[in-house]
Amino acid sequence: MLPMNPKQLRKLMKQINMEELEGVSEVIIRMGDREIIIKNPTVTVIKAMGEKSYQILGGVEEVRELLKIPEEDIRLVMEQAGVDYETAKRALEETKGDIAEAIIRLTEGQ
Structure with missing residues (x-):
């Protein structure tokens, strides 16, 4: 494959309904119990058959475990x-769900 200059590459991407999103500082993927954070990714949008697909390139910066606090704990x-x-x-989040510590x-x- 012959090397392409950036202008030719952008033109080709536009012809196949593909564009790069500018100014993306982070992408957060939220799952039930954790988040994956990708800082300064390259995000490309591909449009095909009325749908948009997003391709994300970049290294995982951080994986955060999410704390689920039951409603009954908050009410208590x-x-x-x-x-x-x-x-x-907020008190339960700061104490990682420890009810007694949050109350104290x-x-x-007072």
Whole structure:
């Protein structure tokens, strides 16, 4: 295959309904219990038969495990600490779901 200059490559990509997205700083793929974060990826959109496909190129920067906090835990912390929903949820997230620790943090100094 002969080398192409960037202008020729862009023209060819346009002819086959393919374009590169500019300015993408990160892509986050969320799954049930974790997130995969790709920083500074190259993202290409391919349009075919009325559908769009996204091709993402780049190295995985980070994999985050997501903490699922049951609603009943949030309600219990709300009731015991006398705080609103968001405050209770944030305290549980900060304590990695530890109900007792969340209540203690929220009630210290009251």
